[in-house]
Amino acid sequence: MSAPVAASPTGLADRDELDLGLPPSYLADGHGVGSWLLTTDHKRIAILYAVTITLFFFLGGAAATLVRLELFTPEADIVRADTYNKLFTLHGVVMVWFFLIPSIPNTLGNFLLPLMIGARDVAFPKLNLVSWYLNVGGGLLAVAALLAGGVDTGWTFYVPYSTVFSNGWVSLTVLGVFTTGFSSIATGVNFIATIHMLRAPGLSWFRLPLFVWAMYTTSLMFVLATPVLAVTLLLVFAERSFGLPIFDPARGGDPVLFQHLFWFYSHPAVYIMILPAMGVISELITCFARRRIFGYTFMVYALVAIAVIGFFTWGHHMFTSGMSSYAALVFSFLSFIVAVPSAIKVFNWTGTLYRGQVGFESPMLYALGFVGLFTLGGLTGLFLASIPVDVHVQDTYFVVAHFHYIMVGASVSAYFGGLHFWWPKITGRMYPETWARFAAILMFFGFNLTFFPQFIAGYLGMPRRYHVYPPEFQVWNVLSSSGAAVLAVAYLMPLGYLTWSLLFGERARNNPWDASGLEWRTSSPPPRDNFFGAPRVQGGPYSYHPEGVAPIHDQPRIPAQGSLT
Amino acid sequence: MSGAPGEAGAAAHLREPWSELETGPAAAFARQRDGATFGIWIFLASEVLFFAALFLIYTAYRIANPEAFAAAGRATNIVYGTLNTAILLTSSLTMAMAAQGAEKGLFRRLTLGCLAATAALGLAFLVVKGFEYREDIEKHLVPGAHFALRQAPAQIFFGFYWLVTVVHAIHLGIGIGLVTRLLVKGWRDPDVLTENPQVEVTALYWHLVDLVWVFLYPMLYLPGRAG
Ligand code: HEM
Ligand SMILES: [Cu+2]
Numbered sequence: 001m002s003a004p005v006a007a008s009p010t011g012l013a014d015r016d017e018l019d020l021g022l023p024p025s026y027l028a029d030g031h032g033v034g035s036w037l038l039t040t041d042h043k044r045i046a047i048l049y050a051v052t053i054t055l056f057f058f059l060g061g062a063a064a065t066l067v068r069l070e071l072f073t074p075e076a077d078i079v080r081a082d083t084y085n086k087l088f089t090l091h092g093v094v095m096v097w098f099f100l101i102p103s104i105p106n107t108l109g110n111f112l113l114p115l116m117i118g119a120r121d122v123a124f125p126k127l128n129l130v131s132w133y134l135n136v137g138g139g140l141l142a143v144a145a146l147l148a149g150g151v152d153t154g155w156t157f158y159v160p161y162s163t164v165f166s167n168g169w170v171s172l173t174v175l176g177v178f179t180t181g182f183s184s185i186a187t188g189v190n191f192i193a194t195i196h197m198l199r200a201p202g203l204s205w206f207r208l209p210l211f212v213w214a215m216y217t218t219s220l221m222f223v224l225a226t227p228v229l230a231v232t233l234l235l236v237f238a239e240r241s242f243g244l245p246i247f248d249p250a251r252g253g254d255p256v257l258f259q260h261l262f263w264f265y266s267h268p269a270v271y272i273m274i275l276p277a278m279g280v281i282s283e284l285i286t287c288f289a290r291r292r293i294f295g296y297t298f299m300v301y302a303l304v305a306i307a308v309i310g311f312f313t314w315g316h317h318m319f320t321s322g323m324s325s326y327a328a329l330v331f332s333f334l335s336f337i338v339a340v341p342s343a344i345k346v347f348n349w350t351g352t353l354y355r356g357q358v359g360f361e362s363p364m365l366y367a368l369g370f371v372g373l374f375t376l377g378g379l380t381g382l383f384l385a386s387i388p389v390d391v392h393v394q395d396t397y398f399v400v401a402h403f404h405y406i407m408v409g410a411s412v413s414a415y416f417g418g419l420h421f422w423w424p425k426i427t428g429r430m431y432p433e434t435w436a437r438f439a440a441i442l443m444f445f446g447f448n449l450t451f452f453p454q455f456i457a458g459y460l461g462m463p464r465r466y467h468v469y470p471p472e473f474q475v476w477n478v479l480s481s482s483g484a485a486v487l488a489v490a491y492l493m494p495l496g497y498l499t500w501s502l503l504f505g506e507r508a509r510n511n512p513w514d515a516s517g518l519e520w521r522t523s524s525p526p527p528r529d530n531f532f533g534a535p536r537v538q539g540g541p542y543s544y545h546p547e548g549v550a551p552i553h554d555q556p557r558i559p560a561q562g563s564l565t
Numbered sequence: 566m567s568g569a570p571g572e573a574g575a576a577a578h579l580r581e582p583w584s585e586l587e588t589g590p591a592a593a594f595a596r597q598r599d600g601a602t603f604g605i606w607i608f609l610a611s612e613v614l615f616f617a618a619l620f621l622i623y624t625a626y627r628i629a630n631p632e633a634f635a636a637a638g639r640a641t642n643i644v645y646g647t648l649n650t651a652i653l654l655t656s657s658l659t660m661a662m663a664a665q666g667a668e669k670g671l672f673r674r675l676t677l678g679c680l681a682a683t684a685a686l687g688l689a690f691l692v693v694k695g696f697e698y699r700e701d702i703e704k705h706l707v708p709g710a711h712f713a714l715r716q717a718p719a720q721i722f723f724g725f726y727w728l729v730t731v732v733h734a735i736h737l738g739i740g741i742g743l744v745t746r747l748l749v750k751g752w753r754d755p756d757v758l759t760e761n762p763q764v765e766v767t768a769l770y771w772h773l774v775d776l777v778w779v780f781l782y783p784m785l786y787l788p789g790r791a792g
Contacts, residue, residue, distance in 0.1 A: 040581075120582035123600050185611050193604040197596060198582065223607055227615035235622070235728065244724035245708050246622065252633075252718040257625055261618055534587045 023527040040125035046111035053099050060094035063087045068484040074471045084467035085152035092155030098139045104276035108418045109215045115519035118200025118535035123193035131186035138180030145169035159247040159258045163239040171241050174233045181226045188222030202537035209541040214279025217307040221268045229265035263314035271310040277414030281367050287515040288364035289356025292542045294348045302341035309338040320394045335385035362436035366417025369444040377405025398458025401451045424508030428525040431501035443490035449483025516543045574760025601762035605769045630718035637722035638788025645697040646786035649690050656686035657775045664768035670759035680748040687741040736774045743767045
C-alpha cells in the first residue's frame with residue numbers, strides 16, 4: 001500500500017521534505033532528559049504519564065497473572081495463602097490508583113483537552129507537572145512497600161485489620177495512595193479551570209465535545225471525592241503508626257465509619273474510571289459511524305447526572321456490613337437511579353450507529369467492544385444493587401466479574417481504543433492496522449473468556465480472596481485462567497506494534513480518520529503551541545452527517561491507514 | 566507607578582498559556598487573574614471536603630459518646646485555645662489588608678508590613694500551640710496506656726484532637742511559607758506584588774485555614790464547658 005499524499009502542505013509531518021518554516025513538533029522541540037522531566041507542555045506530560053502508567057499496568061498485570069496461575073487448580077500450587085493475599089492486594093492497589101484512575105484523564109485528557117478547546121496549554125502548566133511527580137512519588141512509595149514485603153489487606157484497607165492486625169507495610173502503601181490522591185486533585189483543579197477559562201472564541205459549553213464534558217465531570221469528582229479518601233487513609237496511617245484511636249472497636253471506635261468514608265470516595269472513583277471512557281467512546285463512535293451523536297444534550301446531562309448521583313450510592317458496598325434497613329433501601333434505590341443515565345448513554349451510542357456508515361477500523365472495534373462489555377457490567381451492577389441478590393453474592397467472584405467488566409472490559413477497552421484513535425496525532429505515526437484489529441478482537445474474546453466464567457462461579461458461591469477452592473469450581477477457574485493467558489497476549493501485542501510504529505510506522509497525515517474535532521486541525525504531531533494561529537469555533541461538535549438524513553455516500557471514507565509493508 | 570489598571574501587572578506577571586489569548590495583554594492578564602482565583606477556589610472546595618470528613622467523624626463519635634466528649638473537652642486548655650483563636654483572626658485581618666494593598670498597588674510599605682505581621686501571627690499561633698502540646702503531654706492527654714481520663718471514648722476525642730490540630734498546623738505552616746515567599750519577593754522588588762495574582766491566591770488559602778480553626782475551636786475547647 002502506498003502512503004497517501006498529504007492533503008495540505010502543513011499536513012506533512014516530515015518537515016525535512018519541504019521546509020515551510022513551520023515550528024517543530026512538540027516531540028522535536030527540545031531534546032534530552034531535562035526537556036522531558038522539567039517540561040510544562042501538557043503534551044509531554046501526557047507522554048510522561050503514559051510511560052509510568054504502562055509500567056504500572058504490567059506490574060499489576062504480573063500480579064494478576066500469578067493469581068490466575070494459582071487458581072488454575074483447587075489446591076495451593078505456587079503460593080501460600082499469605083503471598084496470595086499480598087498478590088491480589090498489590091494487583092488491586094496498583095491497577096486502581098496507579099493505572100486506571102490516571103489512565104484516560106492524565107494521558108489522553110492531558111494531551112487532548114487543550115487541543116479540543118483550542119487552548120495553548122492547561123491553565124496551570126507547572127501544577128500539571130507537579131501532579132505527575134506526585135503520582136510517581138506515590139507510586140514509588142507503594143512499590144517500596146511491595147519490595148519491603150508487601151501488604152495483605154486488599155485494596156480496600158478495611159479496619160481494624162489494616163490498623164491493628166496486619167503485619168504488612170500498610171502505612172507505607174497508604175502513604176503512597178495518599179500522595180497520589182493529591183495528584184488527582186491537582187489534575188482536577190487544573191482541568192476545571194482550563195475548561196472554564198481557556199475555551200477558544202465561539203466554543204460555548206454546548207459546543208464542547210463530549211470528551212471534554214467527560215473530563216469536566218471527572219475532574220469534579222477528583223476534586224470532591226479524593227480529599228475524603230485522603231483523610232480516611234490519613235486516619236488509618238495515624239491509628240496504625242501513632243496509636244491514635246479512631247476506628248479501633250476495642251477502644252470505642254467504629255469500623256463501619258471507615259467503610260462509609262472509604263466508599264464515599266471509592267464509589268465515585270468507579271465513575272472517575274468510567275466517565276472518561278464514555279467520553280472517548282462518544283468521539284470514536286461518531287467518527288467511525290460518520291454520524292452526529294444522537295441526543296447530544298442528553299449525553300451531557302447524563303454525564304452530569306452520573307457525576308452527581310454517583311456521590312450518593314456508596315452504601316451499596318455495605319449492605320452486609322450492618323446498616324439500617326431504611327438506609328439500605330435508599331442506597332439500593334439510588335443505585336438503580338444512577339443506572340438510568342448510564343443506560344441513556346448506551347441507547348444514544350446505539351442510536352448514533354443506526355443508519356451510520358459504520359466502519360470497523362481498530363479504534364471502532366474497541367469502541368463496539370466497550371458498549372457490549374459495559375452493558376453487561378452495568379446490568380450485573382443492577383443485580384448487586386438489589387439487596388437480596390447482593391446478600392447472596394457479596395464477596396464472591398460474581399462481584400469480581402462485575403467490576404472487571406466495568407473497569408477492564410469497558411474502561412481499559414476505551415483506553416486502548418482512544419490510544420489507537422489518537423496515536424497518529426500523538427506520535428505522528430500510523431500503526432499496522434491489521435495487527436491492531438486482531439488485538440482488539442482478541443482482547444474482547446480473551447476478556448470474556450476470563451471473566452464470564454467468574455459470574456457463574458460466583459453465583460454458585462465461590463468466594464473471592466482465597467487461594468484454594470472446592471474442586472467443583474475448577475472448570476470455571478480453568479476457563480478463566482486460560483482466558484487470562486489470551487488476554488495477556490492481547491495486551492502485549494499493542495506494546496509491540498505501537499512501539500514498532502514509532503520507528504517504522506508510516507507518517508500520519510493531519511487527520512487520518514477524517515474526524516471533525518478541533519484536535520485534528522493541526523499537524524501530527526502538533527507543534528509546542530498546538531495550533532498555527534488562534535482557532536475560532538463556528539459550530540457544534542461532530543459535524544458528520546446529521547440525524548434523520550440519509551447517508552451521503554460520497555462522504556469521504558478513508559481506508560484504514562498504514563500497513564506492514 | 567502604573568498606568569491603566571492591568572497594564573503594569575500584565576507586563577510583570579502575564580504567563581503562558583494566558584499570554585496567547587487573542588485579546589490585548591491587559592484583558593489577557595485580567596483573565597489570568599480570574600483563572601488563578603478560580604483555581605484556588607476549586608482547591609478550597611476540595612479542602613472543605615477534606616475537613617468535612619474529619620468533622621463528620623467527630624460528629625458521629627460525639628453523638629455516640631456525649632459524656633465522654635464533654636469530659637474530654639473540659640480537659641483541654643481553653644486559655645491557649647482562645648488566645649490562638651484571637652491570633653488567627655487578627656492574622657486574617659492583616660492578610661486581607663495586604664491583599665487589598667497589593668491589588669491596588671498602593672501603600673507598599675503597609676502591604677509588606679501586613680504580610681510580615683501575618684506570617685508572624687501564624688508563627689505565634691504555632692508557638693502557643695507548642696506550649697499547649699507540652700502541657701497536654703504532661704497531663705497525659707495522649708491516647709494510650711497512661712491516658713488521664715477514665716472514659717474510653719475520651720481517647721477517641723483526643724485521638725481526633727491530635728490528628729486534626731496537627732493537620733491544621735501543617736496547613737498553617739504551608740500558609741506561613743507562602744506568605745513569607747511573597748514577603749521576600751516584595752522586599753527585593755517592591756513592584757512585584759502589584760496586581761500579582763499570587764497575593765490573592767495566598768490570601769484565600771490563608772482565610773480557609775483560619776476558617777477551619779473557627780470550626781475547630783468550639784469543637785475542641787467548648788464541649789462540656791457550658792453551664
Ligand atoms: C485496569 C485493570 C484492572 C483493574 C482496575 C483491576 C482491579 C481489581 C481489583 C480492585 C481487585 C480486587 C482486589 C482485592 O480484592 O483487594 C481485583 C481482583 C482481581 N483481579 Fe483485577 N483488575 C484489573 C485487571 C485484571 C486483569 C487483566 C485480570 C486477569 C488476569 C485480573 C484478575 C483479577 C483477579 C483474578 C482478581 C481476584 C483476586 C481475588 O479476589 O482472589 N484483573 N482486580
Ligand atoms: Cu459502588
